[in-house]
Amino acid sequence: MHTPVLRYHGGKYRLSKWLYEFFPKHKTYVEPFGGAASVLLRKERSHGEVYNDLDQDIFNLFNVLRDKYSSSRLIELCHLTPYSRDEFKLAYEFTDEPIERARRTIVRSAMGFGSGAASGHITGFRCEASRKYNTSAHCWAKYPPVLKYVHARLQGVNIENRPAIDCITKHDAIDTLHYVDPPYLFETRTLNNRSGIYRHEMDTNEHERLLSTLTSLDGFVVLSGYNNDLYNDCLTGWRREEKQSRISAGSGTGLRTECVWINEQCSEALKEKGSISMRHTSQGAYITHHIRTESTENKIKSEIERMSLNGDKITKTSIAKSVGLSREQITRRYSHLFEELHSA
Structure with missing residues (x-):
């Protein structure tokens, strides 16, 4: 997969290879904050896999992509959709028809500036016809094959739309790996991204509840975020790893230090058996x-x-x-x- 299915705020497409280093061998894989599913879509299959997201537009997109008829129709419609400002504006209008709703989610993501458009954040239209390399329109023309890949990869994946903690506790077991990538704490974000990026944000109390849940699990946990005192104080005994990563920042990019916190069960399993191979x-x-x-x-x-x-x-x-x-x-x-x- 040469590009993520969505340009999504907080997406881990660029970081996925690094993250796999901390994934021990497991039976069930759970992404309770699924977003663009960049980590799931690029990893080798697990025996059981669960994708979950509370955003109805994002959940609808993956539900459509999993179905054979719906995904074929969506791919056809994307192929027929011109790269245009009018299509971009139309994509912000609500429709309850699942395939068209999925198409509009994709159009917002592909044609808008930044990474928040997929979840409804208002952005400008990307029109970069004079770029030296691929323009946005060139990228759009190459997009349908990505959807074919995603449809094939989603076969056998359980797609859910429920609160993340409910999803986590439902599927927890000693051989379950939870990759947890919640909306980051407000105080760790850049000023322009403090609110309004996701339809379902999390305040400090909700982060505390999430951390309490994660520390009580039987399974393996890998948690993403920016370095902060709340996580460090609550996750005593957990291992923390860091990596600089380029992130979307308006019409350009910036560097931030990404962190993962790894629970003790996960660290022990990595020592004993190593991480999964990407294959x-x-x-x-x-x-x-x-x-x-x-x-x-x-x-x-x-x-x-x-x-x-x-x-x-x-x-x-x-x-x-x-x-x-x-x-x-x-x-x-x-x-x-x-x-x-x-x-x-």
């Missing part, structure tokens, strides 16, 4: 194979439909010749399409 090659190969197979199936279905309308005799040999495959490949991988034809 990008095998994971990427699986996704690429899934997309290519789906594309070939669509070609075969179209050719069957064309020959049927023309009254031509439909055989595996004739279809193989039309789509550029051998009859053996058709028989081995796509026989089910002909079974569907005979049962129709």
Whole structure:
């Protein structure tokens, strides 16, 4: 995946490889503050995976992307959507139709300045036609394949829309890994981002309640944030790691020091068994194979439909010749399409 599915405030696309260093081997993976799901989408699959976000627009987007028909329609609509100021303005108008709502969420994210537009934050329109390298419109044209990847990766993921603490406690177990990335404490943010970035912010009392929950869990916990006294005081005995990271800051970028707090169970597991391997090659190969197979199936279905309308005799040999495959490949991988034809 060459770009995140959303330009989202606090997204961890750039930091994901670093974060995986602190992920021990586990059975169940939980992201209670899912956001753009950049960490989930790039990691190797776990036996059980849970994505959760309280924002209805973001939850709706991932629900649409998981479904085969809805994601195909969304990809088609994004392909047909011009990169334009009018589309960007329209994207701020509410609709309760799930696929169109998902499209508007994506349009706001892709065409707006900064990283808050996906969650409804009002921004200006990005129009960078004179850039030396890829313009925003170039990036938009390359976007639909990203959605295909996300659809394939979301298969088998449990997508929830509930309070984060409820999600955490529901799925906690000794072999569960919770990657917790809440809205950061207001006092640790830059002045321009102190409020209004997320639809569901957290005050200090809510952070204290979250920390109390995290310290009582049986599972592994990796918690993201900027360095602060509240976390350090509450998380006695937890390991803290730091890394400088480039963040979105208006129309440019800035550097901040990101922190992760790692609970004792997680630290011990990392010492004993090491962190998960990313296995990008095998994971990427699986996704690429899934997309290519789906594309070939669509070609075969179209050719069957064309020959049927023309009254031509439909055989595996004739279809193989039309789509550029051998009859053996058709028989081995796509026989089910002909079974569907005979049962129709």
